Amino acid sequence: MPTAIAVTSADLVLPPTDPQTPTAAVLQAPGTQSLDEALASMNTLLERHGHVVALYPASIPAAHERRMHAVRSVMETDRIALLKIDLPPLGIAVLARQLRQLSVCDFSAGVVASAARLLSHYVYAGALLSSVAKLDRIPVSLKSHAKSWMPGSQFAVLANPRPQLVKLGGEDTLAGPEFATQLAFARGQHASDWVSETLAPGWQVQRAQEVDLPAASPAWWGTTKLVEFAAFLPEISVLYQLVSSVRREQCHWCGIQLIGDRCGFCSAPVAPSENHPHAAGVLHRGSP
Structure with missing residues (x-):
């Protein structure tokens, strides 16, 4: 059975990409x-899948995070990976779906877990x-704060992989991916088609799909008037x-297989001299 992928809310489970996902x-x-x-639910997952890789937002309520760590502690198992991800909600949903895709491949649970850090750089x-x-997740200048009070102002914001903020109507544009x-995208209380009609063609995306807005998105972005997006x-x-x-x-600590610089299950770091980055040239514009 494939490694189980878990998230902390149902709205982070995007539709599968294919029948195998x-x-x-x-x-x-806890509420x-x-x-x-x-404990019973986690035990069932472990019995069916062997290992569980759980992604959860860095912005999750503390009580929910404590519950997950309490479950792992009570069960005294090293087969549960708890990965705190500092991405916006839709970005986490996209990343979780990518791990779901990888879970059916011939990768070990440790590789699937540590792949989350690698793949997050490409979201x-x-x-x-x-x-x-009210946006406090990325740096916002005083000038941008002042402009946000002007009627009709709209801002395009990139939180990952590099923070960027531009006011629509100006010369600046968001830096997009250089690969296919x-x-x-998901709508809040905002009727603009800018994401699907301007951003998507500008970034040369192959397909744009509208999904439901995660419940945590308005709090993450500081407003209900938004259209969240994630290219992946x-x-x-x-x-x-x-x-x-x-x-x-x-992993020198728990013995599980991993990639990158840190174990996804026990968080033990890999010595810098032992770590090897991904091969150059794997991705490029026009990749399938």
């Missing part, structure tokens, strides 16, 4: 599930906002090639 489990918040129920996550007055992507690598062949291009190591 499995769904994700949802690790419920909706008792500890005993959480271009941002939003179209009507105001940045698809785009997922859609093809399993490209994801497989990217992950395969990184040298695999054995």
